[in-house]
Amino acid sequence: MASHPMPRHRRTARRIRATAAGAAAGLLITGLLAAPAQAEDDGGTPIGTTAGKAGDATYEPGACPKTAEPVPELKGARCGTLTVPENRAKPNGRTIKLGVAIVPARAAEPEPDPIVWLAGGPGDDAVGEAKMAVDGGLNRDRDLILMSQRGTYSAEPNVLCPNIDEFNARAVGLVYDAPSTGRLHVAATKACRDKLAARGIDLSAYNDIESAADYADLRKALGVKNWNVYGISYGTHLALNYMRLHPEGLRSVGIDGILPPSRSGSAATWSSARQGFDGLFKACAEQPACNRRYPNLSATFDRLVRELEAKPITTTVTVPGQPKPVKVVLDGGALVNWMTSATHVAPLVPAEIDELAHGKPQRIAEQYAGGKLSPAAMGRVAHGLVYGVFCSQWTPYEDRGAAVRGGQAAFPSYPRSVQAQSPQLNFLHEDCDAWKVPAAARSVRDVTRSDIPTLAISGGFDSQTGADNGPYVARTLGNATVVTVPYEPHVVFATSKCAQEITVSFFDDPSAPDTACLSGLKPPEFEIAPGSPSP
Secondary structure (H helix, E strand, O other), rough: OOOOOOOOOOOOOOOOOOOOOOOOOOEEOOOOOOOOOEEOOOOOOOOOOOOOOEEEEEEOOOOOOOOOOHHHHHHOOEEEEEEOOOOOOOOOOEEOOOOOEEOOHHHOOOOOOOEEOOOOOOOOOHHHHHHHHOOOOOOOOOOEEEEEOOEEOOOOOOOOHHHHHHHHHHHOOOOOHHHHHHHHHHHHHHHHHHHHHHHOOOOOOOOOOHHHHHHHHHHHHHHOOOEEEEEOOOHHHHHHHHHHHHHOOOOEEEEEEEHHHHHHHHHHHHHHHHHHHHHHHHHHOOHHHHHOOOOOHHHHHHHHHHOOOOOOOOEEEEOOOOOOOOEEOOOHOOOOOOOOHHHHHHHHHHHHHHHHOOOOOOHEEEEEEEEHHHHHOOOOOOHHHHHHHHHHHHHHHOOOOOHHHHHHHOOOOOOOOOOOOOOOOOOOHHHHHOOOOOOOHHHHHOOOOOOOOOEEEOOOOOOOOOOHHHHHHOOEOOOOOOOOEOOOOOOOOOOHHHHHHHHHHHHHHOOOOOOOOHOOOOOOOOOOOOOOOOO
């Protein structure tokens, strides 16, 4: 059910959430005055200010999409709604509405080819990520286009299912991989499915194939001849399918925190975890102070996974916004999932592992529970899209033993009960049994073969979508630049100024992005706590 969505960047980024956020109700922000100079559509008018049509899709200018809290970066945006068929295989079926926000370029004379932002998840709403995109400079020379992917927060209808978020919050007090937890997990997933189906939603229509067609239709309806795409996390999965299915009009594509459709699934998440964990442990070992204080950190962590799986620790912690102490159970699976997200706070990790080894689980427990109980984790994720992707595009094409085999290959010393539940994808096959959507065409697992200039950028500490996915996708992309930003977690654009500079330079000249900033990067300064090394 989704503890699933792929870790998110800002928070502890699937839903690797880690942000604190105010719980503002959905707020309609009316499109205000646009910037003095704006990119124009083929008719010479600012993009997004006139109605347009592309086949069965129509665009109408109007109010900006609702957001969970105010987004100042949308002030001055040109907004509207794209109306598309819910299921293009059913021409006379119902339609859905997707919110569109176009943030004007800051330049006095913008380039004509805008940048389209594809959010992660699955299930995140791109419109709510305007700040990340603007802070990284994507609208410096080009208009920035954000559209709510079908089913997400500001789309009509949405497929959110807050009951799953509420279960995920309660689950911090349950044994992570226990069969009893699995039954509750699947029950919450089924309740979500039943609720959406009762609203008449076609659950089989929420996937990459339909979403890619939505973006292709948006470009045509806006009258844009060529544009650029930037996808983060799951947005890279969508971007690669978009490139494969609708390459026309794509000037260049950036993918950050790469999730290749051809290898996505339970086994791949274990490989990614191994890469991210090893990157962080290696960085500590190479710093004399960290290595002296926390020797053999990787072995200590592996031992704790085994020990906690055999004998879980139960503790209570204080979580901001919660009126009562929160019960947390840390077993081996919970510890692995914490670590998958914790590479976002890498400087703290060695000290926190050491504290746990000395019988002090509080900091790890607080972070583990805090991400699940944060307001940003409640009622924001489109779980109908999560399962629409996973259950039609992933599970039909991997057998039920894939998780165990992936766990054994990446972490052979872990107990089988830990290996059986891939990080952030626990009970996935059981959930998909309950979701009951047909498999997508096998071609959805094809590699993307393209000469479209592509920036494939990853973080050296990314434990959610491993850095080896960059070279992997580049094998069949004739004009790809592969970059690994060292010491950075999942979605480097969110955390690294260097990654932002590389990305903006790529859109300036897709044939020659400026990567000079990589040479000056330094490892994090790890917290060195007083005391003796771990036993």
